[in-house]
Amino acid sequence: MKFPITIIKYFSQLLLLISPVWASAQNASASAMIDTNNVLIGDHIKYTYKATFSIKAHIEFPFIADTLTKKIEVVSRSKMDTSFSADKKLVTYKQTLNISCYDSGSFVVPPLVFSYTMPGDTTKLLVNTLPIVINITTVPVDTTKAIKDIKAPLREPITLREILIYGSIVLGSLLLIGLIIFIIWKIRRKEKIINLQFRTKMPPHEKALKELEKLRNEKLWQSGKVKEFHSILTDILRVYIEARFETIAMEMTTYDIITSLKIKTIEVEELKRLEQILTLADMVKFAKYNPLPDEHDNSLKNAVAFVEKTIPEIVVEEKEVVSEELTDNPEEPKTE
Numbered sequence: 001m002k003f004p005i006t007i008i009k010y011f012s013q014l015l016l017l018i019s020p021v022w023a024s025a026q027n028a029s030a031s032a033m034i035d036t037n038n039v040l041i042g043d044h045i046k047y048t049y050k051a052t053f054s055i056k057a058h059i060e061f062p063f064i065a066d067t068l069t070k071k072i073e074v075v076s077r078s079k080m081d082t083s084f085s086a087d088k089k090l091v092t093y094k095q096t097l098n099i100s101c102y103d104s105g106s107f108v109v110p111p112l113v114f115s116y117t118m119p120g121d122t123t124k125l126l127v128n129t130l131p132i133v134i135n136i137t138t139v140p141v142d143t144t145k146a147i148k149d150i151k152a153p154l155r156e157p158i159t160l161r162e163i164l165i166y167g168s169i170v171l172g173s174l175l176l177i178g179l180i181i182f183i184i185w186k187i188r189r190k191e192k193i194i195n196l197q198f199r200t201k202m203p204p205h206e207k208a209l210k211e212l213e214k215l216r217n218e219k220l221w222q223s224g225k226v227k228e229f230h231s232i233l234t235d236i237l238r239v240y241i242e243a244r245f246e247t248i249a250m251e252m253t254t255y256d257i258i259t260s261l262k263i264k265t266i267e268v269e270e271l272k273r274l275e276q277i278l279t280l281a282d283m284v285k286f287a288k289y290n291p292l293p294d295e296h297d298n299s300l301k302n303a304v305a306f307v308e309k310t311i312p313e314i315v316v317e318e319k320e321v322v323s324e325e326l327t328d329n330p331e332e333p334k335t336e
Helices: 004-025 160-188 202-219 226-245 256-263 268-286 293-309
Strands: 028-035 039-042 044-054 056-059 072-077 081-082 090-101 105-109 113-117 125-127 132-137
Touching: 004 044, 028 125, 028 132, 044 113, 132 268, 202 226, 202 293, 226 268, 226 293, 256 268, 268 293
Parallel strands: 039 132
Antiparallel strands: 028 044, 044 090, 056 113, 072 090, 081 090, 105 132, 113 125
């Protein structure tokens, strides 16, 4: 009997439609295993499961809470491990759970069910692991023997950490006693307990000139440290400008510094010196410009000149003493 051509055509199309689903179902699999089936109560068991799917599959993993059953608890879990097949068509997920049971008897680890769908198909397909039986036993107790008393705690040797702690306490106590004796001795001798010597604060221009001279002697740019030379040079000037003109020069750009100093009592020539120094340093630091030897020297000389020309003048107030001649007798008239 020959089938009509139309039926054969529709049947072949149906096979083409279900073949991807069947193929994907064949590729998907899930399995689980444990490292041992017989353990003592409270011991840990390594439960490892893995599932393999097509790389195109959309997977819904089973939710694993803190317990697998009422009696079996999940103590800890590893990170999910992902690996691919040689042809990159399959992906395998693997994870290990540390499980434990705190009751004796035989218990079943239930199967884990994975659901997934394939592109272009809303049908949910399922794969699952097989259930696993574990046997939990207790420590055997010999009831024929008498019950023994609880042993006293064992004495452990003193550790290095404890020695350091006790030694620190003793040393601190000795230092405190010594300090108290020292204070009493000073009081009886009527001497100052602490003799503080305050150093006179160096004026900003003196500090800047001292650091500029130090920078000159270090000869950084001569040894190839061009960027470091200009960074230190501009930092010295910025610190000086902050202290001398009360501006936040360390946080300002070259343009902002020059603009802020224009309202100060600074000569135009000195502003040009400063702008030359800062602009050249910016080119070295940000544009990787390599200056000529004369430019390095000019920047250092201009920095010294700028500081020397902007040293604040010390104003000395002179009091005019006006002496008045007081006479007791009035001026006598002239006599011819």
